[in-house]
Amino acid sequence: xxxxxxxxxxxxxxxxxxxxxxxxxxxxxxxxxxxxxxxxxxxxxxxxxxxxxxxxxxxxxxxxxxxxxxxxxxxxxxxxxxxxxxxxxxxxxxxxxxxxxxxxxxxxxxxxxxxxxxxxxxxxxxxxxxxxxxxxxxxxxxxxxxxxxxxxxxxxxxxxxxxxxxxxxxxxxxxxxxxxxxxxxxxxxxxxxxxxxxxxxxxxxxxxxxxxxxxxxxxxxxxxxxxxxxxxxxxxxxxxxxxxxxxxxxxxxxxxxxxxxxxxxxxxxxxxxxxxxxxxxxxxxxxxxxxxxxxxxxxxxxxxxxxxxxxxxxxxxxxxxxxxxxxxxxxxxxxxxxxxxxxxxxxxxxxxxxxxxxxxxxxxxxxxx
Numbered sequence: 001x002x003x004x005x006x007x008x009x010x011x012x013x014x015x016x017x018x019x020x021x022x023x024x025x026x027x028x029x030x031x032x033x034x035x036x037x038x039x040x041x042x043x044x045x046x047x048x049x050x051x052x053x054x055x056x057x058x059x060x061x062x063x064x065x066x067x068x069x070x071x072x073x074x075x076x077x078x079x080x081x082x083x084x085x086x087x088x089x090x091x092x093x094x095x096x097x098x099x100x101x102x103x104x105x106x107x108x109x110x111x112x113x114x115x116x117x118x119x120x121x122x123x124x125x126x127x128x129x130x131x132x133x134x135x136x137x138x139x140x141x142x143x144x145x146x147x148x149x150x151x152x153x154x155x156x157x158x159x160x161x162x163x164x165x166x167x168x169x170x171x172x173x174x175x176x177x178x179x180x181x182x183x184x185x186x187x188x189x190x191x192x193x194x195x196x197x198x199x200x201x202x203x204x205x206x207x208x209x210x211x212x213x214x215x216x217x218x219x220x221x222x223x224x225x226x227x228x229x230x231x232x233x234x235x236x237x238x239x240x241x242x243x244x245x246x247x248x249x250x251x252x253x254x255x256x257x258x259x260x261x262x263x264x265x266x267x268x269x270x271x272x273x274x275x276x277x278x279x280x281x282x283x284x285x286x287x288x289x290x291x292x293x294x295x296x297x298x299x300x301x302x303x304x305x306x307x308x309x310x311x312x313x314x315x316x317x318x319x320x321x322x323x324x325x326x327x328x329x330x331x332x333x334x335x336x337x338x339x340x341x342x343x344x345x346x347x348x349x350x351x352x353x354x355x356x357x358x359x360x361x362x363x364x365x366x367x368x369x
Contacts, residue, residue, distance in 0.1 A: 078141015
């Protein structure tokens with residue numbers, strides 16, 4: 001396992017729905033698993049609740065959400081990173097156009113930040129947009145909102161599904177569509193995406209099993225399949241992607257927890273293993289990372305096993321660039337634990353962790369060339 005740089009961000013202001021708010025904001029560590037060492041390279045504290053964050057493919061930019069419960073609209077902030085990752089410089093900030101900003105991603109060109117707003121149950125007076133596209137700006141990090149849209153829908157599990165609650169947005173391989181998971185509506189919304197114009201238009205709505213509560217998503221390496229975890233029913237749903245139209249067809253489902261588990265559990269993060277042969281899914285309650293096999297021919301999922309997350313409430317995780325290490329943000333244990341990834345994608349706990357307050361998002365920062 002090689003040396004790599006890891007960002008950690010989290011909740012630093014009370015929300016009412018997180019148990020703690022102990023995060024120092026945004027931190028970057030240099031991780032050396034062989035030496036069981038973590039050097040703090042940089043830290044940025046003057047930001048409210050950066051509960052989700054992403055790095056640019058070049059490793060020179062960070063984009064962080066601000067998830068504040070009573071703000072009418074959240075925010076996304078752009079940062080510049082020095083080549084050695086020892087300096088974080090705030091560039092600019094833009095409204096998210098909706099409340100409870102939950103997730104960020106980049107389109108396939110890196111020209112837009114795709115913002116998912118979970119939405120507060122009550123009307124806070126903001127624009128209440130489910131999805132917003134913000135232009136990436138070289139000077140300010142984030143520029144104008146170029147497009148946004150509202151979503152509607154409800155589900156069976158009240159009060160969690162009393163209204164639309166988007167949770168993530170991802171661009172398809174050809175960048176012609178954007179898929180949004182809506183926990184409240186039990187649906188995936190597919191938008192046509194015109195990159196040059198920065199325009200979106202609803203193309204398809206795919207209903208999932210009632211009570212699923214779709215949260216995070218991951219494409220297969222060839223983008224022929226899309227996988228989504230159900231926060232409310234501890235499931236993975238796999239769908240076939242029509243590359244031309246962006247239409248999605250459900251092809252299989254599986255559980256993410258053992259059949260004899262009866263206590264409360266909510267999935268959080270879902271990601272493709274580096275090999276592409278399995279999915280990893282974080283279980284909050286069971287406090288584990290599930291390994292889900294993906295049939296290479298059909299794309300259907302099947303649960304294989306679990307490994308303990310190393311703490312309480314694993315909210316997020318990420319694999320290192322070499323595909324050998326998984327960092328897990330255990331939100332309610334103030335700890336980031338590390339798991340080794342074997343050749344068959346099996347996970348093994350390492351005697352190594354970071355102590356850091358309320359970690360909600362982690363990611364490895366690429367080194368520039």
